[in-house]
Amino acid sequence: MTSDTRIAPVALPDTRARRIVEQLLEGSTVSINGDNPWDIRVLHPDFFSRVLHQGTLGLGESYMEGWWECERIDELAYRLLRHGLGARSRTASHRLMYRLQAGFFNLQSRARAYIVGEAHYDLGNDLFQRMLDPTMCYSCGYWKEAETLHAAQVAKLDLAARKLKIEPGMKVLDIGCGWGSFAEHAARHYGAQVTGITISREQAAFARERCAGLPVEILLEDYRELSGHFDRVVSIGMFEHVGHRNYRTYFDTVANLLDEHGYFVLHTIGSNTSDISADPWINKYIFPNGILPSAVHIARASEGHLLMEDWQNFGADYDRTLMAWLANFDAHWHEIAANYNEKTRRMFRYYLSMCAGSFRARDLQLWQIVYSRKRSGRYDAPR
Structure with a gap:
């Protein structure tokens, strides 16, 4: 439909x-x-x-x-x-x-961190299970050699894992773990011990169930509440919720948590400009308090904390990802229609379609950035 x-x-x-x-x-x-x-x-x-x-x-x-x-x-x-x-x-x-x-308020403060989880990510796992692929990745797939949404999402997870150079037994932190897709992938295929954090109760419950029996711990926490020490850190599709007033705090937190020989992979949607703004409809109905970083925002906030090793843009792949989500949503809506209303259906169709068009026009970007703790030696980024 x-x-x-x-x-x-x-x-x-x-x-x-x-x-x-x-x-x-x-x-x-x-x-x-x-x-x-x-x-x-x-x-x-x-x-x-x-x-x-x-x-x-x-x-x-x-x-x-x-x-x-x-x-x-x-x-x-x-x-x-x-x-x-x-x-x-x-x-x-x-x-x-x-x-x-x-300007006057920190819209992404610690006290407000859980708003987007309650408003969007907790909307219903049944809806997201129909819209996404079996990995439950809710971020851009990597379509370089993929022909299906599932293959693109597995390729994205593996690309991030290879960039992190994970070895068996390493302690990995996943900031914004979602439904546990990367945590499961890193633990199952790379032998990592993963701690994942999310601000969504529904995501946390789902991730704990899917990672049962694996060396994975899922916490309902804001990144500013974290402590500990990790060999690797990854953050996929979460930085869009951090907010410009918190960028320095975010990178400071990552640097303090990351081992001196560790790597950090940041996967985020990016804006072509450094304007502090948000689309009013998206802000009201989809991602409350969200804001997209620019390349300048990221570079300035990470400077002095971490060494940027690699910056890859595959924003054009998000168009194809969103259209695949839309096809899934339309094909399976009848299975969950009784749980929602027509306004929700139209809201999701509009959201997915408008975002696909935005990436097609290259109005938005998708960046995967690799950082180190200023270690010596050469870093070769997988592609």
Whole structure:
């Protein structure tokens, strides 16, 4: 089941708001009520004024409420971003409000660290099991030689493990372990003793069950609560929740936990700019208090703590990963539909599709960065 129900669009009044939206779309190849799969079919006459006043928040909420349809939202997002509408899609009030909040408050403080876990990751393991592959990786797969989502996720886990140069018996810390995918992989295939931490109760319970019988410990903890000493540290898809006010603390924590001969692999989505901002719809409905780091943010925060050994970008692979998740979500939604509502279905379809289009347009990146504790010798990064 997809969102393309081919409901006939409504008769649209010739309003100023409609004319402005159509002018903004000129040259993007996106039309209102057109026949292309990426065209917007408007089902509510107030759609135009809502989008103009609320920007991306209004666009996302109006889709969740059934005000418009689009067969290929991923292609819609790609075309809008390539047309340059991304920078103009957030209202001035939303940008100002986020900057004020981020400037005066630590939105990712220790007290607020568990908000995203409760709002998103605890939504339901049944949903994520249908959307993801059997590894339960909720981060970008590595499609260099893979043909399936599962193969891409296994390749991603193994790429990180090889970059860490894990040897049997090593103590490995997984910051933001999710449903235990890397912890299980490192313990089962590399003989590591893994400690994984997450801020999601649902993830922790699932990870403990899947890693039963392996030398794996799963803790419900914030990274700032950690103590101990580890040969290797990995963090896959968690840094997006750290926040710019905490970047130095994060790298200081990793450096203090990591052995002097150890390696650290950071796997994170990255922003092309260093603006302190967040998409209002994503911030409200998907990842509360999340913010994407730029290359400058990461370099400045890690300087003086760790030595950067390698930086790999495979952001284009996230497009393919997200589209695979969307296909899984659509194919299996009927199995869990009774546990959720139609608004949740539309929310996830919109989220996955818009993000796929963003990576396709190269508006977002995916970085895997290797650090050491300023050890001597040569580091050769696997690929």
